[in-house]
Amino acid sequence: MKLSTVRTCCEPVLVAPIDQAEAEELATAFKLLSHPIRLRILSLIANAPGGEMCACDLPEVMGRSQPTVSHHLSLLTDAGLLAREQRGRWAWFRVERERVTVLRDALNLT
Amino acid sequence: MKLSTVRTCCEPVLVAPIDQAEAEELATAFKLLSHPIRLRILSLIANAPGGEMCACDLPEVMGRSQPTVSHHLSLLTDAGLLAREQRGRWAWFRVERERVTVLRDALNLT
DNA sequence: TCCTTATATCGATGATCGTCGATCTATTTG
DNA sequence: CAAATAGATCGACGATCATCGATATAAGGA
Numbered sequence: 001m002k003l004s005t006v007r008t009c010c011e012p013v014l015v016a017p018i019d020q021a022e023a024e025e026l027a028t029a030f031k032l033l034s035h036p037i038r039l040r041i042l043s044l045i046a047n048a049p050g051g052e053m054c055a056c057d058l059p060e061v062m063g064r065s066q067p068t069v070s071h072h073l074s075l076l077t078d079a080g081l082l083a084r085e086q087r088g089r090w091a092w093f094r095v096e097r098e099r100v101t102v103l104r105d106a107l108n109l110t
Numbered sequence: 111m112k113l114s115t116v117r118t119c120c121e122p123v124l125v126a127p128i129d130q131a132e133a134e135e136l137a138t139a140f141k142l143l144s145h146p147i148r149l150r151i152l153s154l155i156a157n158a159p160g161g162e163m164c165a166c167d168l169p170e171v172m173g174r175s176q177p178t179v180s181h182h183l184s185l186l187t188d189a190g191l192l193a194r195e196q197r198g199r200w201a202w203f204r205v206e207r208e209r210v211t212v213l214r215d216a217l218n219l220t
Numbered sequence: 221t222c223c224t225t226a227t228a229t230c231g232a233t234g235a236t237c238g239t240c241g242a243t244c245t246a247t248t249t250g
Numbered sequence: 251c252a253a254a255t256a257g258a259t260c261g262a263c264g265a266t267c268a269t270c271g272a273t274a275t276a277a278g279g280a
Contacts, residue, residue: 091256
């Protein structure tokens, strides 16, 4: 899904009417923000030292099992909201801020 | 849910880390934006003449049944994203822009 | 008061989602 | 190569969600 080509800061949802296809793509993206674990993961990584975090720390911090955390990390990564980098046997993640900006700008009112 | 007291433009999700309670409230709000019909309803009403729209027109425009549209209007209204006003036997809706702004600001990166 | 119309609510059904134990894969280390 | 460890994938289960027909409610008009 190339979200940035669908909706930019110049044509936000609440200023220009959207059609069915655009609504479906945006809804899919906002769905990623509709779960507390995913919001906390984004918030945690964005505020981590160096803006990145190792997946190995997340199950304990989140209080969820490793498969559950891995599942949510995959969803965020597949959607382009997180970038994944393998270092040795550890996976490091950082927030793709441009993608978050696209979603924020979709809610512009002016 | 008093969302505006929980998260303002001064402490966005990606600048300050959020705890479990805040994440749950925000996730509940973003869930409303995670369905194409609800995004189209918001977009349609925000761009309607006078910024308001009668519910009577929505089932045909959306291609959904009257109960389905009523259900989504209730979700948006209960969450404060839409304001409902009864005029005679018709229900008119307008977008509560301040509430949308709260969600947008939660995604601020700077 | 009776009829019509707009909207909400109920109830049921199928679909999607979140979770985790078990297992598989890949990488490092001894 | 074998053991250990990080992470992904699988499979199943319960929970939540979207939808719509049927029906209830509420308001206006005859």
